Amino acid sequence: MEYLDIEHEGRTxxxxxxxxxGPAAAVPAVALCHGFGGNRAEFGYTFVRLAERLAERGVAAYxxxxxxxxxxxxxxxELTVSDQVAQVGAVLAALAAHPAVDPDRLSLMGMSLGGLTxxxxxxxHPVRSLTLWAPAAAAVSMDEEAAKRRADAIAAAGYDDFGGLPVRRPFVxxxxxxxxxxxxxxxxxxxLLAVGTEDFVLGSELLDRYWGTYGDRLDLHVFDGVGHGFxxxxxxxxxxxxxxxFTAQHA
Known part of the structure; x- marks a missing residue:
């Protein structure tokens, strides 16, 4: 494991x-995108475990x-989805330039808002595979009632309190x-799309839209009895x- 800092629009x-x-030959790599308010370890250190598991299979993980x-x-x-998407572009460019990585064999995965990103x-960007854990498409596809509640909260307090973290006007x-x-x-x-049956973020109507978007390229796995955080x-x-x-198979 090595520390790798990436510059993007004046931020590190x-x-x-x-x-x-193993051998020094360039390897495939995948960037792991955490969820809203999270960090690079993710819930229960699952990103750490996933990265270790990928490395065992010959895939670098960032x-x-x-x-x-x-x-x-x-x-x-100042968090916005578009800014996060741009950051991922910088991450992919940095991985492609890394001497240990094959620039033609990059993949992406993400959890929740990181999944949407x-x-x-x-x-x-040209990526080989995409892994989504409970992607938060609802963050940009809110129904009318939820959107009004968020707008009213921002008008009253300057932010919508989402699990103890602020969602502000730039995000909306x-x-x-x-x-x-x-x-x-x-x-x-x-x-690959993974979702729990009790997930409050990714409901059946959004699952239908994932099927409509990806069709037979979608490998859906439903986890009984668990929610957004598995x-x-x-x-x-x-x-x-x-x-x-999945990532190693398609690397």
Whole structure:
């Protein structure tokens, strides 16, 4: 594992690159995109475990903190999806330039808002595979009632309190410019999508839209009895193993 910092628009994105042990030949790599308010370890250290599992399979994995999160520079209040997508572009460019990485064999994965970010970035960059854990398409596809509640909260307090973290006007204004599915549709490769049956973020209507966007390229895995964070030891182990195997298969 090596520390790898990436510069993007005057900010330093801080992360770590897990490299396979073995011959010096360039290897495939995947960037791991954490969720809203998270960091490069993700819930239950699942990104650490996934990165280690990938390295065992000969795939490098880069865990990084988005701007304003974890150890990276930036102001969390300025978070927008479009900015995160641009950061992923900088990450992919840095991975492609790394001497241990094969620039033609890059992949993306993401959790929740990082999943939405990854699916949008995959449509803009040549990546081999896309892994989505409970992607938060709802963040830019809110129904009318939820959007009004958020707008009223921002008008009253300057932010919407989402699990103890502020969602501010720049995030909402940016979200209005994004279509989570039309903007993701140009990505032509395989997609693994994992979701819990009790997930409050990714409902059945959004699952239908993922099917409509990716069709038979979508490899859907439904986890019974867990919610947005895949909250059991067994579910998280299955999640990590499925994702490592899928990424390595398509690397």
């Amino acid at each position: 994105l801080r992360g770590v690159l897990h490299l396979p042990v 865990r990084f903190d988005f701007a304003g999160c974890g150890d990276s520079d930036g102001d969390f209040d 990854a699916q949008l970035a995959a449509a803009r 204004d940016d979200a209005a410019t994004i279509d989570a599915f039309a903007d993701a549709a140009p990505y032509p490769g395989p997609v 909250e059991t030891v067994a579910a998280r182990e299955r999640l990590v193993e499925l994702s490592a195997a």
